[in-house]
Amino acid sequence: MNLKDKVGFITGGVSGIGYATAELLLQHGAKVAVIDVNSEAGRTAVSNLAVKYGEANVIFVKCDVTEDGDIEEAFKQTIAKYGRLDVIMNNAGILNESNYKLMISVNLTAAITGTMLGMKYLRKDQGGNGGVILNMSSISGLKPSLCLPAYAATKHGIVGYTRSMANSMAADINVHGVRFNCVCPEFTDTPMVRSLESVDSLNRRGIHHAQALSNYVSENVDGMIKVSYIADNIIKLLADETKNGAAMLITSKGVAFIDPPEHPYFSDRANLKR
Numbered sequence: 688m689n690l691k692d693k694v695g696f697i698t699g700g701v702s703g704i705g706y707a708t709a710e711l712l713l714q715h716g717a718k719v720a721v722i723d724v725n726s727e728a729g730r731t732a733v734s735n736l737a738v739k740y741g742e743a744n745v746i747f748v749k750c751d752v753t754e755d756g757d758i759e760e761a762f763k764q765t766i767a768k769y770g771r772l773d774v775i776m777n778n779a780g781i782l783n784e785s786n787y788k789l790m791i792s793v794n795l796t797a798a799i800t801g802t803m804l805g806m807k808y809l810r811k812d813q814g815g816n817g818g819v820i821l822n823m824s825s826i827s828g829l830k831p832s833l834c835l836p837a838y839a840a841t842k843h844g845i846v847g848y849t850r851s852m853a854n855s856m857a858a859d860i861n862v863h864g865v866r867f868n869c870v871c872p873e874f875t876d877t878p879m880v881r882s883l884e885s886v887d888s889l890n891r892r893g894i895h896h897a898q899a900l901s902n903y904v905s906e907n908v909d910g911m912i913k914v915s916y917i918a919d920n921i922i923k924l925l926a927d928e929t930k931n932g933a934a935m936l937i938t939s940k941g942v943a944f945i946d947p948p949e950h951p952y953f954s955d956r957a958n959l960k961r
């Protein structure tokens with residue numbers, strides 16, 4: 688997919704990985720809707736981007752992704768502004784083991800809702816142009832997490848949902864034109880990770896092995912992957928039309944596509960009686 692003149696919709700887009708991806712999409716000539724619950728940071732982020740890339744190319748929509756009505760309204764405002772939608776990045780996320788119900792709602796439920804509500808604007812058979820949905824997982828979506836078991840559950844959920852949607856919808860891709868992929872970064876230097884330096888903050892959020900995690904982050908955060916590297920790889924994945932159902936692991940040592948063994952009954956539509 689050539690990203691020039693395409694329209695991207697990024698939740699959690701005012702900070703960290705979401706913001707870096709929004710900026711890179713703009714550099715590729717796309718237009719962007721930055722979606723976030725933090726309206727103060729949203730206004731600042733969008734005015735910075737508008738100065739660099741033009742007011743016509745970026746909007747901020749305040750949206751709490753735990754509210755289905757907010758997500759629907761954000762899609763409507765994006766379509767009203769640009770008249771099309773090509774890329775949905777369900778990226779908003781939090782870390783909170785104590786309030787795991789809220790975390791599941793932000794990290795996983797909202798990504799499923801964003802996929803389901805967004806599909807109708809992307810589908811070629813419903814007036815869209817086709818496109819790609821990119822869900823944000825983590826390396827904790829692929830392996831056990833020592834400190835964040837409920838977070839890992841949300842991120843495993845993203846991998847399972849995204850790969851399953853791709854698998855389920857693949858036979859009709861020529862009809863709807865939508866691809867589904869996810870990315871699984873390791874520790875990246877963002878405000879979310881910087882917040883792990885404080886033991887008090889970790890304890891308040893019920894994060895396991897708080898002291899050890901705080902020590903690790905404090906000692907290593909300056910050398911962690913930068914958001915620009917994650918955004919670069921996300922852009923490559925968005926543009927690559929051969930990728931559907933991909934789980935892209937992004938580490939400081941490079942990128943790998945994770946391909947769990949397929950079970951023939953569940954992965955091959957020929958085995959399902961229609």
Ligand SMILES: NC(=O)c1ccc[n+]([C@@H]2O[C@H](COP(=O)([O-])OP(=O)(O)OC[C@H]3O[C@@H](n4cnc5c(N)ncnc54)[C@H](O)[C@@H]3O)[C@@H](O)[C@H]2O)c1
Binds near residue numbers: 704825872873
């Ligand atoms: N930083 C990492 O090491 C890392 C690694 C793997 C995956 N991730 C994932 O990447 C995504 C982005 O994380 P980040 O590190 O850039 O964090 P970040 O804290 O910089 O950005 C997260 C954004 O999500 C927004 N958000 C939170 N709750 C929301 C809600 N209810 N509605 C709308 N927006 C909401 C925040 O306001 C914030 O702007 C998250 O899903 C995170 O789990 C991060």
